[in-house]
Amino acid sequence: MAQKPTIPKGxxxxxxxxxxxxxxxxxxxxxxxxTFGFQPIETPSFENLSTLMGKYGEEGDRLIFKILNSGxxxxxxxxxxxxxxxxxxxxxxxxxxxxxYDLTVPFARYVVMHQNExxxxxxxxxxxxxxxxxxxxKGRFREFFQCDADVxxxxxxxxxxxxxxxYDAVFTELKLEGVTIKLNNRKILAGIAEVIxxxxxxxxxxxxxxxxxxxxxxxxxxxxxxxGISEQAIEKAAPLFSLQGSNIEQLAILEQLLATSxxxxxxxxxLKFIIETIDELGLESANLAIDVTLxxxxxxxxxxxxxxxxxxxxxxxxIGGGGRYDDLTGIFGLKNVSGVGISFGLDRIYLVxxxxxxxxEAIDQSLQVLCVNFxxxxxxxxxxxxxxxxxxxxKADVYPSSAKMQKQMKYANNRQVPFVILIGDQELAxxxxxxxxxxxxxxxxxxxxxxxxFIQDLK
Numbered sequence: 001m002a003q004k005p006t007i008p009k010g011x012x013x014x015x016x017x018x019x020x021x022x023x024x025x026x027x028x029x030x031x032x033x034x035t036f037g038f039q040p041i042e043t044p045s046f047e048n049l050s051t052l053m054g055k056y057g058e059e060g061d062r063l064i065f066k067i068l069n070s071g072x073x074x075x076x077x078x079x080x081x082x083x084x085x086x087x088x089x090x091x092x093x094x095x096x097x098x099x100x101y102d103l104t105v106p107f108a109r110y111v112v113m114h115q116n117e118x119x120x121x122x123x124x125x126x127x128x129x130x131x132x133x134x135x136x137x138k139g140r141f142r143e144f145f146q147c148d149a150d151v152x153x154x155x156x157x158x159x160x161x162x163x164x165x166x167y168d169a170v171f172t173e174l175k176l177e178g179v180t181i182k183l184n185n186r187k188i189l190a191g192i193a194e195v196i197x198x199x200x201x202x203x204x205x206x207x208x209x210x211x212x213x214x215x216x217x218x219x220x221x222x223x224x225x226x227x228g229i230s231e232q233a234i235e236k237a238a239p240l241f242s243l244q245g246s247n248i249e250q251l252a253i254l255e256q257l258l259a260t261s262x263x264x265x266x267x268x269x270x271l272k273f274i275i276e277t278i279d280e281l282g283l284e285s286a287n288l289a290i291d292v293t294l295x296x297x298x299x300x301x302x303x304x305x306x307x308x309x310x311x312x313x314x315x316x317x318x319i320g321g322g323g324r325y326d327d328l329t330g331i332f333g334l335k336n337v338s339g340v341g342i343s344f345g346l347d348r349i350y351l352v353x354x355x356x357x358x359x360x361e362a363i364d365q366s367l368q369v370l371c372v373n374f375x376x377x378x379x380x381x382x383x384x385x386x387x388x389x390x391x392x393x394x395k396a397d398v399y400p401s402s403a404k405m406q407k408q409m410k411y412a413n414n415r416q417v418p419f420v421i422l423i424g425d426q427e428l429a430x431x432x433x434x435x436x437x438x439x440x441x442x443x444x445x446x447x448x449x450x451x452x453x454f455i456q457d458l459k
Contacts, residue, residue, distance in 0.1 A: 010134070010142025017364045022145075022350060024363055025174070026127060029147045029344055032169045033125035036162065038149050041124050043106040049091075049098045055105045055300060055331065057207065063132045065142075066095040099131035103148045104300070104328070104341060111152055111339075112332040120153030120337075140317070141347060148322075150341030152329070157270060160304045160324065161277045163342045167308060167320060168286040170344065175358050178311035179319070180287045184294040185271050186301050186323070188254060191264015192292075195257065196236035201229045205237075210295035217241050240292050247275050250290045270303060302326040306342055310352045319348045368458065369396040370412045371421040372405065378423050381448075385421065385433060388451055394458065412438065419458065 007013065014022065033040075052064055073094045100106050103126045111118065127147045134140055149166060151159045164181055171179045189209070193202045204227035208220050215223070220241075221234050243250055251272050258264030271290065278288055286308075296305045303324030310316040322342030329337040353359055369389060371382035382398045389396040399408045412420050422434040431448050435457075446454045 008142070010136035010140075012141065012143075016366060018350075020363055020366065021354070021359055022346065024359065025346055025349055025353070026145075026147070028173050029170055029346075030125070030127065032166060032173070033147075033149055035169070036123075036149070036166050038123045038125040041107070041110060041126055042128060043100070043103070043110055043126070045129070046097050046099050047106055047109070049096055051109050051332075052098050052101055052105060055328075056101060057203065059207065060101060063134055064101050065099040065131045065133050066091060067097040067099065069094055069096055101132055102130050103128060103146050103343070104150065104325070107148070107150055107152075107341075108325075108328040108339070109332055111337065112329050112334045115334060118153075121151050121159075122153055123149070123151045125149045138316075138351070145346045147344040147346055148341055149343075150339055152337055152339035155326070155338040157273050157304075158277075159340050160270075160274050161281070163306070163322065163340065164274070164278055164283070164286075164288060165281070167306075167342065168283045171286055171308075172284040174349070174353065176311070176349070176352065176356070177285045178287070178313075179285065180289050180309040182289055182291040182294050182307045182309060183271060183274065184291055184305050185267035185303055186295075186305060187263045187267025187270065187303060188258065188292060189267075189295055191258040191261035191267055192237060192240065194261045194264065196233040198229050198233040198237075201227060201233075205229060206295035209293050212241065212293045243290075243292055247288070247290045250292070251275070254292065267303075274304060296321055296323060300325045300328045304340065308345075310348070311356070314352050314355055316348055316352055319345045319352060321345075365395075365416060365418070367395050367397055367415050367417045369394055369419045369421060370408075370415070370417045371396070371398040371423065372408050373399040373402045374422075374424050375402050378425075378428065381428060382421065382423050382433075385423070385448060385451075389455075392451075392455060394455070 046067055049064075049066060053061055056064075107124065107126065111122065125148060127145060129143055129145050131143050134142060136142060149163065151162075164183075167179075167181055171177075186206075189206050190199075190202055193199050193205050198205050201224075205224065208223040208227065208229075211223065212220050217238075224234050225231065243253065245253070251268055255265065255268050258268060275288065275290070291307070294305060294307050296307060301323040303326065305323035306321055307318045308320035310319050320343060322340070324338070324340040326338045328339060329335075369386070371379075371386055373379045373382065379398060379402070386396045386398050399411065409420070418438055420436045420438060422436060427433050427445075432445050433448060434443055434445050435454060436443050444457070
């Protein structure tokens, strides 16, 4: 007996209905990317391992899917390395490539390689799948799409303002109200680490802090202690876990707290500019809120960082995020090219829209009209009619065989087809066709020469 096929954990097949709904999100995101002046690029699904490793922090590096070298790769490993059984030593010997972890690092590589062809500031968008060896759970998959928009070649904070507006425009059109765009700045986090005396532990401090919403305050403190951050330093940082008030009030508190840190003060000033400018411009449906515990555990962020939270009535992790990265292209040899970007989490946005019933009612309607097949002559006339309907933008089809009427009507019901066309002997003689409204059960006859009347009723 043949073994039942399966797919890898964290991956999915998508039904026609799911693909249509995903494309609905893609289309809206892409539309606003274009409206905001972003240009499309694509990069390979896999990169050289050296391009990706060391760019996402220790935790991120562990989640990169490595690709084994082709051929007899084990024979090329020396006995000492092989017998050590250390993956850190063995991996570079047997793997030279890896599936991309995100779209930002490949984009930085793209900018460096194509710098002489690019007009700076360069605004690009990219919608492609990425892979992470993460533990699958609700809203988290090992293969998923990212929808990114980045600007490189400008350090103007107006770019951050524009990206907040971009988030707002997309979520407004998706009718996803109550979304919160959380905002912080890595300079503020660096300033906090400096002020509490944990400057040398900045990475460990931010990685732990970023887990506050997942493991709670006590969990964060425990992880910080384990990473070598003193109890005294953690105690100094404690008030940040429950910082309250309006954005402006929180900025005032931070300004006082970080008064002795030049970098921290600069971070506060940058946040203040973004928030005051957005207040002046206004947002349609999203909320903008400071969150000083927001760290986003990627090491390449250097300035503003964003994270988008779904409405409070939906239990879901972040549905978007991003930030400013001043030094990312520097790791590939191109210095002093500042960049900032955001990403939309398509899969989580899908789940949120599904849970809240925000997809358009007729979105699953893949077929508007089905012509019943009564035989060879009738099918030929039906096919001519369908061809005309298709040219007019109507989603129409002819049932492929003259099966029993019951079977054809069942097919129409399963496909949720709103209109079924009947062309029998009488209709052939009269050069007409009968349209059955599947929802109402009513029927109406039209002349084939007067197709426009049917089109008007169809609308």
